[in-house]
Amino acid sequence: MQAVSVKVTLPDGAVREYAQGSTIEDVAGSISSGLKKNAVGGKVNGKVVDLNYALTGDAAVEIVTLDNADGLEMYRHSTAHLMAQAIKRIYGDQAVKLGIGPVIEDGFYYDIDMEHALTPEDLLAIEKEMEKISQENLSISRREVSREDALRIFGELGDPYKLELIRDLPEDVVLSIYDQGEFYDLCRGPHLPSTGRIKAFKLLSVAGAYWRGNAKNKMLQRIYGTAFPKKAQLDEHLVLLEEAKKRDHRKLGKDLKMFTFAKEVGQGLPIWLPKGAKLRRVMERYIVDVEESLGYQHVYTPVMGSVELYKISGHWDHYQEDMFPKMEMDNEELVLRPMNCPHHMMVYKSDMRSYRDLPIRIAELANQFRYEMSGALTGLHRVRAMTLNDAHIFCRPDQIKEEFSRVVRLIQRVYEDFGIKDYRFRLSYRDPKDTEKYYPNDEMWEMSQKMLREVVEELGLPFFEAEGEAAFYGPKLDVQIRTALKKEETLSTAQLDFLLPERFGLEYVGEDGNKHRPVVIHRGIISTMERMTAFLLENFTGNLPTWLSPVQAIVIPVSNAFDGYVKQVEEQLLAAGVRVEADYRNEKLGYKIREAQLEKIPYMLIVGENEMNSGSVSVRKRGEGDLGAQSTQEVIDKIVSEIRNKVV
RNA sequence: GCUGAUGUAGCUCAGAGGCAGAGCAACGCACUCGUAAUGCGUAGGUCGGAGGUUCGACUCCUCUCAUCAGCACCA
16 A cells, blocks of 8 residues: 655745655755755744654645744744753752743843842853753754643643643643753744754843733743854844944933933933034924924923823823822922823813814923833933923814824924934724723724724825724824834824813814814824934934034144134134034144044034135045045035035 | 842043052143144042941942843833
């Protein structure tokens, strides 16, 4: 009797036959010996599997090697297991309880629970042990177990976290355990065929992490690491991490004298130094001008408000803990405002509104204060005192779409002027399971989320969706960016709100003479001045476009003999509206150039005898170097036009 | 807020139970200079703060503050 065979379709479309029970390794080997050597697993009908996975029926099969994303993921996952095994060997099987150990972007982590607090030195010892286990080249194999067996096995091991995971898995899920030498772990897999395949890895840090991401649970120790198939790739990655640190706005902000913090002033309270204040002023003028040209009306409202105001809005219920505590004066209770919406509601309410008046766009560069938890504070990204480029658009329901699209166009225009290219739109919905956090009105939520989604789809914006990221009063369209250290943050936001108009009893008189309720769109374009500054510094590594640079040009004499001419050039530039400095210090030219370069000033204008005699300056442009002598007037015209056109 | 690490001159960092160190920056003097660091000199510190152990603490212990990483939070 002939053995049953299975038909395997390869990625190039070729169909081959194999005996039933053939493994991925067999398939790879039948294609080429090189592929067999490089294969670490396979993809069967789109599902990633182990190398020794046996084919039971006809299937589309792809060989997974370390050169593709699936292979790299397996590699890192197996490295996480390798680390767990090493830790158990060093600290004892019973002493170490394992949580979860997933693959993440650029690496992996494993959450563990143990008495001993791991230090950076311990990580080195763990790495050593990992290397040893890799040398041992233990084979990694999968076995499937029943739920009862799994509970028994991890019960005997005394691992409460794995037991909890098993209990929470759906009934119909196939449980599997991966073995490598004496070590085994509950895992869906797949994994590399053996520990010897793991060549280059590094444990990066250890930090606390709540079990299952819940602050009410115990805090475990999370060890982060990364792994690459080749040592050279690992080294390159580590260099990139170092480079990223140099782009950190906290470092650049200090080096470029943009901002500082002082214990004496308080945690998370930024002090804008002259250079940073200049950048901020440029941004503020820019955005106010743009907004006014688009029909926004700027207002000023106080940085404090009565608790009553926030009770009406609902902020008091939701965010009381995150506000600076109330001050009781006379018969009033006041708080530093954490948000400006309620104040702007009162701007709307200050007058009778007709349907003809709408939309009304109320804007403010609004200073606000939030008691961010100490651990959340990060440079200018998260602060306790901030100025938001805030606005509230009050419109009729039939105007939502148009107003929303205007906001999106404004975001795009501003991003173009600021040279922001790398961002993603996120539609932020409520988490329907979280009834605590979101205003309970299913109908309102469903309507506003649907409406927002339709608007965004109609605009043809690429977007992704995120549950549980909405504001308590409504869904948001957020613009997500990444910091130098690859953390995702929201820069711009536009939010659809049916709730606050309700709570504040906002009205307008419609065409029909009856009272109607307007809708509010909350929006921030350049975010807070603080966050945008942080972002720009990182985005440009401090090399701000000329129109945003605090100092746009510096005039440098070859020696003090030309100070008079320097003064003359400086005044010409000043008169043309260029932010200019001159370096009259008695130093060598090379020295002054170096300093100006480190300050990242876009234009250095160098003058000596030749320039003085010909009414010219030698231009040294940031990033381009010495451009030679040019007539002073021409150079000024060029700089002015670059500023005017916001060249980035 | 939680877990851990760190805190020494303006900056970057070394050191260590027995007199506190370097480079850069600052200041002074000389050099008057042509595209990323001229030379010499001077000054600069309650070693984050408080308490304790000790004959003696920057060093060891406790507490506290700040910073950093991560978690949680982010209207």
